[in-house]
Amino acid sequence: xxxxxxxxxxxxxxxxxxxxxxxxxxxxxxxxxxxxxxxxxxxxxxxxxxxxxxxxxxxxxxxxxxxxxxxxxxxxxxxxxxxxxxxxxxxxxxxxxxxxxxxxxxxxxxxxxxxxxxxxxxxxxxxxxxxxxxxxxxxxxxxxxxxxxxxxxxxxxxxxxxxxxxxxxxxxxxxxxxxxxxxxxxxxxxxxxxxxxxxxxxxxxxxxxxxxxxxxxxxxxxxxxxxxxxxxxxxxxxxxxxxxxxxxxxxxxxxxxxxxxxxxxxxxxxxxxxxxxxxxxxxxxxxxxxxxxxxxxxxxxxxxxxxxxxxxxxxxxxxxxxxxxxxxxxxxxxxxxxxxxxxxxxxxxxxxxxxxxxxxxxxxxxxxxxxxxxxxxxxxxxxxxxxxxxxxxxxxxxxxxxxxxxxx
Numbered sequence: 147x148x149x150x151x152x153x154x155x156x157x158x159x160x161x162x163x164x165x166x167x168x169x170x171x172x173x174x175x176x177x178x179x180x181x182x183x184x185x186x187x188x189x190x191x192x193x194x195x196x197x198x199x200x201x202x203x204x205x206x207x208x209x210x211x212x213x214x215x216x217x218x219x220x221x222x223x224x225x226x227x228x229x230x231x232x233x234x235x236x237x238x239x240x241x242x243x244x245x246x247x248x249x250x251x252x253x254x255x256x257x258x259x260x261x262x263x264x265x266x267x268x269x270x271x272x273x274x275x276x277x278x279x280x281x282x283x284x285x286x287x288x289x290x291x292x293x294x295x296x297x298x299x300x301x302x303x304x305x306x307x308x309x310x311x312x313x314x315x316x317x318x319x320x321x322x323x324x325x326x327x328x329x330x331x332x333x334x335x336x337x338x339x340x341x342x343x344x345x346x347x348x349x350x351x352x353x354x355x356x357x358x359x360x361x362x363x364x365x366x367x368x369x370x371x372x373x374x375x376x377x378x379x380x381x382x383x384x385x386x387x388x389x390x391x392x393x394x395x396x397x398x399x400x401x402x403x404x405x406x407x408x409x410x411x412x413x414x415x416x417x418x419x420x421x422x423x424x425x426x427x428x429x430x431x432x433x434x435x436x437x438x439x440x441x442x443x444x445x446x447x448x449x450x451x452x453x454x455x456x457x458x459x460x461x462x463x464x465x466x467x468x469x470x471x472x473x474x475x476x477x478x479x480x481x482x483x484x485x486x487x488x489x490x491x492x493x494x495x496x497x498x499x500x501x502x503x504x505x506x507x508x509x510x511x512x513x514x515x516x517x518x519x520x521x522x523x524x525x526x527x528x529x530x531x532x533x534x535x536x537x538x539x540x541x542x543x544x545x546x547x548x549x550x551x552x553x554x
Contacts, residue, residue, distance in 0.1 A: 147326060148266035152279070154325045155214060155259040158222050159283030161317055162252035165229050165310060166194060167287045167400075169245075170375045171294040171393055172303045177516045180238045184508070184517060188501025191375045193242045195494035197249030199487050203346065205253045206483025209261045210345075219322040221254035226314020233307030256283060257486060261479040264470055272467050277411025280463055281404040287373065288400035295393040349481050354546050355472065359485045361545065362465035363492030364538035365428045368435055368531035369459035371496045373399040377452070380528065384521045385445060398449050402456025410460040411467075420464050425542045427461020430454065432535035439528045468545075496530055503527035 169176065169191045176187060208217055225248055232244035259279040267275055297306040349355050372380075373396060381392040410427060414420050434454040437443060443451070469481040507523040 148262075151214065151266060151325050152259070152262050152275070154321050155218065155255075155262040156279045156282040158218055158317060158321065159255040159259045159279065160286035161222065161314060162225060162255035163283045163286035163400075164289060165225060165248055165314075166252060167374045168229075168232075168294060168307065168310075170373070170378045170396065172298060173375075173379050174516055175298070175303050176241070178514075180241065181515075182238055184501040184504040184519065185498065186238060186501075188375070188498035190238065190241050190245055192494045192497045194245040194249035194252070195490045195497065197246040198253045199490035199494055201250045201253035202257065202483040202487030202490065203480065205257050206261075206480035207343075207346065209254075209257065209479040209483075214258050214262055215321070215325045217254055218258050218325060219318050221251045221258075222314050222318035222321055224251035226311040226318065228311075229307050229314060230311030233304040233311065256280070257479060257483050259283065260466060260470075260482045264479070264482075271415075272470055274408060274411040274415050276466055277407035277409070277460060277463055280460070281407040284400050284403045284407065288397045288404060293393075295390050299389075346480050346484070349484050352472070355469065355481070355484065356488075357541065357544050357546075358465045358468050358472075359488035360492075361424065361538055361541050362462055362485050363489045364534045364541060365424070365431070365462040365465075366459060366489050367492050367496045367534040368431065369399060369403070369456060369462075370493050371500055371531060372396075372435070372452075372528075373456065375497050376500050376524075376528065379519075380439075380524050381448075383519060384442070384524055385448060387445075395445075395449050395452060398453045399456035399459075402453040403459050404456075405453075406457035406460030407463055408460075409457075411463060414464045414467060420468065421542060421545045424461055424464050424545070425539055427458040427464075428535055428538040428542060431458040432532055432539065434458065435535065436532050439525055439531070492534075496534065499530055500527045503530070 169187065173187055176182065176190065180186070182190075205217075228244050228247035228251060232241060232248065235241040235244055260276055263272060263275045263279060294306060297309075301309070377396040377399065378392045381387045381395050382389070385392075385395075387395060406427075410423065413423055431454075434451045438448055438451050438455070465485055466482050469485045472481065504519050504523050504527040507526050508517060508519055511518045511520075
């Protein structure tokens with residue numbers, strides 16, 4: 147049963163990753179359809195993350211109290227419904243509202259998978275299973291980036307999102323039928339709201355939890371901004387790839403995370419110095435993303451480095467196992483939710499910030515009615531990404547080794 151529940155939670159994480167990256171594949175379509183510019187595209191994409199971040203703490207508290215079955219069923223149904231609404235959007239406002247609903251329901255995916263892992267499996271397996279579960283989820287993003295372009299060519303972007311929504315309905319039905327809450331979690335469900343809020347206050351008063359959360363955001367922001375929204379159009383404009391080629395190349399960042407997540411989890415499971423592992427993963431990401439942005443590389447080398455950025459982004463998952471170790475059983479989901487909240491607060495700032503910088507440098511050139519941004523525009527705007535990775539490396543050194551680097 148524990149593997150069935152874990153696989154269903156991971157399946158929903160897969161699904162929410164899939165819908166998350168949708169706008170990156172249809173940037174040009176959205177610009178033309180709604181007559182908008184890069185700043186607006188950044189806002190449409192980031193609206194998902196505003197809702198996702200806002201819901202993290204409530205999701206953690208709800209999971210600690212009620213378990214996964216009802217919550218994940220409702221979340222999958224709502225995510226499917228919002229995908230259909232996005233496909234039917236008649237203007238930018240409708241698209242934003244659909245993405246908000248999509249982000250709020252998706253907030254249950256990653257946290258739900260980690261919660262199931264912490265509830266059903268022994269602590270020593272936590273890092274490894276979180277890494278594997280995240281890889282399964284991230285495979286959804288890789289599929290989304292690589293295949294949605296083909297679906298859009300066949301069906302158009304609207305029909306593609308409607309079909310994706312119907313898949314969400316089917317997943318909700320499977321979760322409702324087959325998922326169960328762990329019997330031993332009864333005491334957690336009976337925890338009072340006061341006790342749960344006290345756990346949240348305890349987490350927020352812990353300075354090390356803030357350090358861990360900010361490191362998690364900084365280590366993840368470059369990966370997500372490149373993979374979820376800006377990498378596709380960057381590769382089209384700077385490396386002159388077509389629609390499908392750019393989607394396939396961008397998907398390598400997710401393939402990298404799929405491969406790297408379990409490995410970093412395995413390393414963290416056996417490492418005595420998890421802080422060092424986290425530092426090394428962020429440093430390699432920094433060294434890989436700089437030449438992608440600021441050198442015109444051979445395409446093969448560029449794809450390899452995109453894979454490396456994604457592979458090393460898996461090291462960021464160590465912050466979640468740190469949060470689990472640091473906090474009591476009744477507040478584990480809330481602790482993980484707090485870290486994920488900070489991650490997506492940051493992501494929701496970085497994504498539109500890149501769009502704002504693009505528009506600041508844009509010379510108002512239009513091609514077929516769509517804004518055209520030059521290579522220099524992209525290289526200027528994407529400076530945000532290596533800066534976040536550099537800050538992640540520096541702040542990692544502030545993590546308290548004694549209190550957090552335990553074998554679990």
